[in-house]
Each structure stands twice: as structure tokens, then as C-alpha cells.
């Protein structure tokens with residue numbers, strides 16, 4: 148083949164499907180891999196050449212679950228459980244105008260790209276409901292950095308306090324009266340807002356698509372969930388939900404529906420191809436069978452699950468059933484740095500935390516496959532995460548001169564066990580470099596730092612009241628959840644303590 152395109156030469160290219168790395172040349176045309184060949188075998192006439200000598204070249208990491216609105220909240224939490232985090236949700240994610248949402252998302256996109264990520268699934272939150280302007284601002288941020296993104300308005304019609312059976316009644320009377328007035332309500336207005344976003348979807352920038360995220364099953368009334376499914380059906384959207392993220396969520400589902408969250412969603416017809424279950428920690432075999440039968444996928448979010456003490460998801464039984472699994476970081480409110488290399492390492496290491504034979508552990512090649520190809524499949528990216536003719540030209544380049552690759556023994560093993568973001572030199576999306584020599588095209592770091600500092604300063608005053616109320620509620624919510632620790636579940640995803 149001759150005439151135009153970009154030829155990447157000299158690189159050690161990782162094929163996630165084959166689980167191997169070989170010296171190869173890649174000829175790129177129109178954002179895809181046009182030709183793959185041994186060094187020196189591709190006709191370079193007319194092609195620009197990018198020398199990737201001393202680089203490990205692999206399909207870009209795909210972050211299958213994050214929240215752009217949360218990136219200004221890096222480092223705010225220490226010993227927070229999921230329920231503590233949700234209690235703080237109104238100030239963690241609220242009071243954002245479109246400019247602040249743009250900036251928060253831009254910061255996260257820059258963070259992800261700098262760590263080798265080329266695409267993400269962002270569950271976009273606005274309080275009390277999404278707006279077309281806020282959603283457009285998030286889309287613009289990803290497009291400006293050059294990342295691909297699937298954006299899903301994250302919505303509900305019940306607050307935490309109205310969703311969890313017994314929680315409101317467990318609060319002291321004065322707090323109960325205060326949060327009792329916070330009923331989200333307005334489900335129809337929220338649905339109307341989502342409809343207005345969908346009506347504008349053809350105006351989204353290239354590389355940005357939409358999905359829908361009714362956030363947590365019991366935070367949505369059945370009527371509201373059915374409205375979400377109807378929107379998904381009409382616009383052919385992926386549905387992405389937080390599923391069995393904490394023990395309390397599963398207990399709540401059993402109390403409310405007499406079923407696990409997955410059984411409940413199956414009953415309502417929510418599970419389908421393209422459905423993404425995020426976290427998916429507290430699931431039993433029957434739940435996994437239902438997900439597999441429905442051709443649903445799982446976003447595995449190991450750093451967030453550890454940081455919030457939610458538990459350890461068991462991935463091998465999912466893979467056994469043919470469930471598509473991708474890896475994710477979560478938002479900065481739950482897992483502060485958006486680091487897919489860390490997610491890959493944790494996925495590998497945590498697969499060894501269960502008392503199971505070592506052939507049940509994830510191999511390094513499997514972990515890299517989940518982080519690339521698995522994620523691309525969850526986002527619906529055609530031929531993403533693959534090294535083959537016609538695959539999308541999204542790549543991360545790692546520096547083989549970095550100490551993490553010295554000595555170079557097994558590149559795929561060392562991606563999982565050694566590499567950190569300092570190894571990432573270049574990132575390419577759709578055949579174009581969005582980061583080159585560690586510089587992200589449109590991002591001036593000094594300017595970004597200053598804008599973020601100003602935004603956080605402004606937010607500090609607008610969120611003061613919500614933050615003060617959350618500080619009073621949080622110990623009550625955590626105590627309520629801890630009081631239920633003794634309730635039988637039949638599954639365990641936390642390490643049993645042998646001493647106090």
C-alpha cells in the first residue's frame with residue numbers, strides 16, 4: 148500500500164488478544180490501522196513516519212466508569228464508606244455551572260490522557276437534574292483534549308435517605324425533618340431534561356456519544372426506571388448502573404424487592420446487551436448467570452472499591468461465563484487519581500485475594516486485555532483495543548528507557564507489575580497525537596492549575612451549607628450501615644477480621 152497515512156516504525160507492539168509483544172510497523176489511515184507488518188516490510192512511500200524505537204505501543208486504556216463532575220474533589224475523603232460518600236454527594240457534585248463542569252471534566256480528561264487513557268465512560272451528574280448546557284460543556288471538554296467518551300446523564304428520583312429502607316427513621320428527629328424535605332421528586336422533570344439532551348445528541352462533537360445512567364436501582368422508582376429504559380430503547384442507548392457496590396445496597400434490594408438488585412433489574416427487563424454493571428461486587432452465581440444470559444457487561448473498579456471499603460469484586464467467575472469485563476478508575480470523589488495503570492495492577496493482584504487455586508488468578512495478559520479490549524467492547528467502540536487491520540488507531544506509547552522497563556524481561560508483565568504514569572510519553576486517538584512528548588496539545592498546565600484553584604475557591608463558598616449538613620449526617624448514616632453488618636448475606640466480599 149502506498150500514498151499518505153502515518154507509519155509507526157520501530158515500536159514493540161502489544162497485541163492484547165494474543166497476549167504478546169513483537170516488533171511491528173503499523174500504517175495508519177483515516178484513524179484506523181490500514182496495515183501491519185514486520186519491520187521494514189511496509190511501503191512507506193508518501194507516508195509520514197513516526198519513530199517509536201524504545202517505545203512499547205499498545206491500544207489505549209479505556210476507563211469504563213468515571214465521573215467528570217467530581218475531579219475538583221481530589222483528596223477530600225479519607226475514611227469514607229460508599230454511604231458516607233453518597234451522603235456528601237450534594238456538595239461533592241452539586242453547585243456546578245457549565246463552566247465549572249467543563250473545567251472539572253477537562254482536568255479529568257487531562258489526568259486520564261497523561262496516564263495513557265484514550266476513551267472513557269463518564270456518568271455525568273448535575274444536581275438536582277441534568278441540563279443540556281452542562282452536558283454540552285462536558286462533551287466539549289473531552290473533545291478539546293481529544294479523548295473519546297460515552298456520556299451518560301446519571302439520574303435518580305430518590306435521595307439516599309428515601310431509597311434505603313429504615314435510614315430516615317434511624318436519624319435523630321431534627322435531622323430527619325431536614326432531610327425529609329430533600330425528596331428529589333421531579334422524576335418527570337428529570338426525564339424531560341434527559342429527553343432534551345437526547346434531542347441534541349447529533350450536535351455532539353466527533354468521538355462523543357451518549358448513554359443513560361439511572362444511578363442505583365433502589366434510588367430509582369420502578370416508574371422512573373421504566374422511563375429510562377424507554378429512552379434507551381428509543382435512542383438505542385447503553386444503560387450503565389451502579390450494581391451491588393456495597394453490602395447495604397444488596398440488603399436494601401432484598402428488603403424492597405425480595406430479590407437481589409440483578410434479579411430485580413432482570414424482572415423489569417433492564418438487562419440487555421450493552422448494559423454495564425459498575426462495581427458488581429456483592430453478586431452471587433445466579434446474578435452472574437443473569438448478567439451472562441443478558442449479554443451484559445461489568446465495569447470493574449478496584450481502586451474505588453478498596454478506597455471506599457466496599458469489597459473485592461470476583462472477576463474470574465464473570466470471565467468463566469463470558470461476561471465482558473472492562474476496568475475503571477471511578478471519579479476523583481471515590482478514587483482520587485484517574486489511573487488506569489493502577490486499575491490494571493489492582494485487578495491483577497486482587498484476583499489473588501480469594502482462597503482459590505492460582506490458575507483462577509488473572510494473568511498479566513488478561514489484565515491488559517480487560518484494560519484495553521474489554522473496555523472498548525463495553526463502550527461499544529468498533530474494533531477498539533485491538534491490533535488488527537481496520538482497528539481504531541488509539542494507542543498509548545510507553546518509554547522502554549524508563550526504569551520500570553529496565554531490564555526488559557516481559558513487556559506485558561511489566562505493564563502490570565512495574566509501569567507507572569511516568570512511562571507514558573505519547574497518546575494517540577483516532578490516528579492523531581493528543582499527547583506528544585508528555586505535552587497534551589491544548590492544555591497549558593500553569594493556566595489549568597490557576598483556573599482549577601479559582602473554581603475550587605468559588606465552590607468552597609457555594610457548598611458551605613451542604614457540606615455542613617453532610618458532616619452532621621455522615622456519622623448517622625455510617626452507624627446505620629454498620630448496624631446491619633450482622634445481617635446474613637450468603638456471600639462475602641470483604642476479608643473477615645480475626646481480631647478487633
Ligand SMILES: [Zn+2]
Nearest residue numbers: 214270389477
Ligand atoms: Zn460511579
